[in-house]
Amino acid sequence: MDYHWIKIFEKEENDDDYLLKNTFINLELKGEKICITKTDLGIFAFGDKCPHNGASLSKGFCSKKNEIICPLHRYSFDLKSGKATSGGAFAIKTYPIKINEEGLFIGIKAKWWES
Numbered sequence: 001m002d003y004h005w006i007k008i009f010e011k012e013e014n015d016d017d018y019l020l021k022n023t024f025i026n027l028e029l030k031g032e033k034i035c036i037t038k039t040d041l042g043i044f045a046f047g048d049k050c051p052h053n054g055a056s057l058s059k060g061f062c063s064k065k066n067e068i069i070c071p072l073h074r075y076s077f078d079l080k081s082g083k084a085t086s087g088g089a090f091a092i093k094t095y096p097i098k099i100n101e102e103g104l105f106i107g108i109k110a111k112w113w114e115s
């Protein structure tokens, strides 16, 4: 699978300047609304749309179990896998994060015609 790797921060050390734990940054990359958050387990990127009824997940909050909790009906989703941890068989879209000496990048899957 090919990805477009989009730089978000210049260096890993800089993410504390922009992203505090359990807060959110909203971005629109390649037409996709993406939310970034940081927990004790790392930095995670996911689609900012709840698969249940479309609420903005960035208006929710992170749990101590590394989940994002939807603000509307309180369904929860694992930030790493995207799988629902309550509320049924839904899953959120997740995006890979890559950190190296050049910075922190989010991977957006290339469309079939771009690869």
Ligand code: FES
Pocket: 050, 051, 052, 053, 054, 055, 070, 071, 072, 073, 074, 075, 087
């Ligand atoms: S809209 Fe998110 S749980 Fe219903």
